[in-house]
Amino acid sequence: DxxxxxxxxxxxxxxxxxxxxxxxxxxxxxxxxxxxxxxxxxxxxxxxxxxxxxxxxxxxxxxxxxxxxxxxxxxxxxxxxxxxxxxxxxxxxxxxxxxxxxxxxxxxxxxxxxxxxxxxxxxxxxxxxxxxxxxxxxxxxxxxxxxxxxxxxxxxxxxxxxxxxxxxxxxxxxxxxxxxxxxxxxxxxxxxxxxxxxxxxxxxxxxxxxxxxxxxxxxxxxxxxxxxxxxxxxxxxxxxxxxxxAPAIQELPIQSAITHPAEGSSVERGDEEVTIKGYAWSGGGREVVRVDVSVDGGNTWHVAKLYSSDLGQNPAPGRAWAWKLWEIDVPLPDGAQELEIVCKAVDNSYNTQPDTVGPIWNLRGVLSNAWHRVKVKVKD
Ligand code: MTE
Ligand code: MO
The missing domain is CATH 3.90.420.10 (Oxidoreductase, molybdopterin-binding domain)
Incomplete structure (x- = not known):
């Protein structure tokens, strides 16, 4: 073996x-x-x-x-x-x-x-x-x-x-x-x-x-x-x-995803807010400058707080090689039974992610960077 x-x-x-x-x-x-x-x-x-x-x-x-x-x-x-x-x-x-x-x-x-x-x-x-x-x-x-x-x-x-x-x-x-x-x-x-x-x-x-x-x-x-x-x-x-x-992939496109909460989990209505976390990164040294988050499937948006290294240094222009982590507390919409949490990132070339997977689908399943979506229940 x-x-x-x-x-x-x-x-x-x-x-x-x-x-x-x-x-x-x-x-x-x-x-x-x-x-x-x-x-x-x-x-x-x-x-x-x-x-x-x-x-x-x-x-x-x-x-x-x-x-x-x-x-x-x-x-x-x-x-x-x-x-x-x-x-x-x-x-x-x-x-x-x-x-x-x-x-x-x-x-x-x-x-x-x-x-x-x-x-x-x-x-x-x-x-x-x-x-x-x-x-x-x-x-x-x-x-x-x-x-x-x-x-x-x-x-x-x-x-x-x-x-x-x-x-x-x-x-x-x-x-x-x-x-x-x-x-x-x-x-x-x-x-x-x-x-x-x-x-x-x-x-x-x-x-x-x-x-x-x-x-x-x-x-x-x-x-x-x-x-x-x-x-x-x-x-x-x-x-x-x-x-x-087709050319070989080198620099990767803008990417982000939600790491918390998990798909299928639930939040308490009494908490009034949901804490959402994730990562964002772009290829070619392009710096992530913004992450937008929605809890209603993309109808309304909130801007997340970005975190980079604990040293707090800004990357040199064109050399943003490391990801940013992000976090936001979003108020629970009145009466919602379920949240569709969505994130999308923007880099300093103003590249952003496509909203759905269908138009970027490809037979090898590479470069999958559509808006990331997570559904959670709201418990009364
Ligand atoms: N290098 C060698 N020699 N052999 C491999 O299989 N896999 C590549 C790359 N370098 C690979 C390699 C691929 S496809 C990826 S995504 C990264 O290594 C993964 O690096 P990691 O295992 O350190 O995360
Ligand atoms: Mo890979």
Whole structure:
């Protein structure tokens, strides 16, 4: 069994698939802390977790004028300043289960918690590439940075993905070769000993157990870059889909969801108010500037209070990599028997979420970011 050496996992995780391991925290605890504890951070593995010995670990870098470079873990830690960012990771399939309710899609049936927030520390990918000989001449032909994991399928093919060169090389891109998560060594499930953190970009490009970086004129040839993680029209089905016709998902769209109260729970009329909580995040470093909340299905709206890091710092423009948590107390409407609680977020480009799932439905169930709706009863 290739899965016999898997790490132990927190019992609170809600398991979507055991082999490979895919799990999300309960929605009710997701917004309890701004930084998601690593043990309950969502986990999305396509393959068995590889066992990597930090002593023999080598990161290979290809496509630079000096040929193949081989970097040890201690070189990565000692040669480059340790950079730290707080960044939210979201799987392209977060909230896929809502698409499934419209029409069956293919993929893991994620709820609203295939998203989590952590601090990540490591070497800057930009600084590493420049150190090992990346020059403007290289940039004339190179357009993509490819990443390969040390996790392999039965045919020996590794997990792989790529990002545009400009994201990797930009000083404001903040792409890390991370060796720490929340101040500790990366846990096995999250890519020990090194993973790429590409803030603002879909989880799939944040390659774990990083074994190789290739500076290239083309995107990664991997299945996950070419034939998956792409968006399509609701009218496209498995008979007509042409994966070559759509770009690979990189920056994700605006997202928000309600973590409290839970669907089907109830509130007391005597309380006169309902406390509503959730998260909001946007891709590409766009900052969430507002979250609107309704308790009557979207007829009337209230503006929630936003929370970011406990340091209270505003993110630099275009580098809002971390989510915001939000909270609001809304008065109970007179006589209502049931509330339809709705949230939608707005980012600093004034992008907002679509109101329903139908028009954004797609066969793979990715990019599911419609208004999140939760129904609760009002008890007399
Ligand atoms: N990297 C490798 N090597 N193998 C994988 O299966 N899954 C990707 C990405 N990086 C994956 C990977 C996907 S689809 C997501 S959403 C994120 O890792 C999940 O990261 P996490 O498990 O740390 O939450
Ligand atoms: Mo993902």
């Amino acid at each position: 290739p899965y016999s050496g898997e790490p132990s996992r927190h019992p609170a995780l809600q398991i979507n698939s055991l082999k490979p391991f895919n799990a999300e925290p309960p929605a009710s605890v997701l917004a309890d802390s701004y930084i998601t504890p690593s043990a309950i951070f969502f986990k999305r593995n396509h393959l068995p977790v590889p066992k990597v010995d930090p002593e023999t670990y080598r990161l290979e870098i290809e496509g630079l004028p000096s040929g193949v470079v081989s970097v040890t873990l201690s070189e990565l830690k000692s040669r480059f300043p340790k950079r730290t960012i707080t960044a939210t990771l979201q799987c392209a399939g977060n909230r896929r289960s809502e698409m499934n309710k419209v029409k069956q899609v293919k993929g893991l049936n994620w709820g609203i918690a295939a998203i989590s927030n952590a601090t990540w520390s490591g070497a800057s990918l930009r600084e590493v590439l420049l150190h090992y000989g990346f020059t403007p001449e290289v940039a004339i032909n190179a357009k993509h940075i490819q990443f390969e994991g040390l996790d392999k399928d039965v045919t020996g093919a590794a997990y792989g993905a790529s990002i545009p060169l400009n994201k990797a090389l930009s000083e404001e891109g903040d792409v890390l070769l991370a060796y720490e998560m929340n101040g500790e060594d990366l846990p096995p499930d999250h890519g020990y000993p090194v993973r790429v953190v590409v803030p603002g970009v879909v989880g799939a490009r944040n390659v774990k157990w990083l074994g190789r970086i290739v500076v290239s004129h083309e995107e990664s040839k991997s299945h996950w870059q070419q034939n998956d993680y792409k968006g399509f029209s609701p009218g496209t089905d498995w008979d007509t889909v042409d994966f070559k016709s």
